[in-house]
Amino acid sequence: MKKILNDPSNYVDETLAGLVAAHPEYYRLHGEDGRVVARAKETREGKVGIVTGGGSGHLPVFTGYVGTGLLDACAIGDVFASPSAEQMADAIRVADRGAGVLRLYGNYGGDVMNFDMAGDLVEFEDIKCTTVLLADDVASAKPEEKEKRRGVAGMVYAFKIAGAAAEAGQDLENVTRIAQKTADNCRSIGAALSSCTVPQAGKATFHIEEDEMEMGMGIHGEPGVWRDKLRPADDIASEMMDRLLDDMPLSSGDRVSVMVNSLGATPPEELYILYRVVKKRLEDAGATIVMPLVGRYATSMEMAGVSFTLCKLDGELEGLLKAPCDCAFWRVG
């Protein structure tokens, strides 16, 4: 393992300590063990709360997107491990301003179980909760089993769009409906070039040869659809776009936002090489690109690789996507 760290068991707590120290205007730590990040300033009474949660190792997801026009709080687990139900319950409590709380997170067994359990815990305190799961990774299950798909970078769109709806004062029912509509219109796929190491495990999560890539690999190293020799950028981008557009065909006049996201180690230069093909493919389909996002939005620490996410928009979603938001990692407007 070659990482800049102290004791591996302090990796997450020291990350969070540094995060709030660097950005006290955005974040504060909350909860018994400091594993909840909440907005620096309490949100106004009557605003619908949005919480998320999941394992560490994906910054800016999930914690980074706590901020105005985005999330209210986030529960943070160890690297690639679910937070506990108690931590999630603490996130829900701090996010609740009397108008209910939306739990908005990726579809992973442990997170689902713990967020459900957290819901049982806060039910005693009369906090109304709803749930929307992101299941946008097209490589993780076939369309007929799409409820089994894992949640990946599509959640950034859901945080942004649902966050804008909550900030605008919409009620829990509407914020939930809008989050679900966003989730239903997001599709993602990833491709990995190298592995990553969970600090407490001390060795790489999976092994991949120097000259190989894996199409469709998950953000924790879950097996993808094929592994083979590394291909040229344009071939990689074409295949990823094929797989996305097969799953969610676009037609002339559709409006879509697209994210070209680094899994951590891949530099912006390579993302822009890929973006040429992404843009051409969307325009060939007759779609109009709205607010393309190219950069590091959802990562797997030092993994080299990329993910693409499409988010198909209607008037309502587009307005909310373009609404202002502000956190340490992303500002719109």
Add this chain to the structure above:
Amino acid sequence: MIGKAELLAGIDRLAAAMERDFEELNQADGALGDGDLGVTMTRGMRAIKEKAADLPDDLGMALLACAQAFTKSSGSSYGTLMATGLMAIAKDVKGKDSVDPGETSRLAALARDAMMARGKAELGGKTVLDSLDAVAKATEGQSDPDRLADAAVQGAERAMDDFRDKPATVGRARIFAEKSKGMDDPGMLAMTRIVKALAGRN
């Protein structure tokens, strides 16, 4: 009757067994999952042991406190499932200082059903649910403590034997479905050890 004294003794035996099985459970889990099942179980049982001195006489409230301690100790799915099962039993026995051993089968079934709902999983998938199901069935109609203990252990062991050669179908282990044939499911292995420790049949 099973009362607080029996509960505390059971916690002691179980905590000791999980310390003993730490490496073995981690290794079994590491072959098919993320390799932290031993960590989850020892952490959870240590958290429960810390609370043991303060547990109330009401068995329901005592089990609820155990479930909460376990939940706080980790976010692992297995830990949450254990806590879910405990909470289901806790709700049922709330207000009682003791429980008839003859209730074991019914309570195991309650835990099984609550865990199925939380885990959104069915029986027959080679999971801890199959172990609990086997224990519930094996202990049906048993109220003599000695026979009950033997029946529970036999049920858990039989479930492992019955499922060993089947592929994993749920969770991360599903990714390794072929490889998992011939291997014990780590969650079932842990449940067998739990049942043995609680039954005093180590």
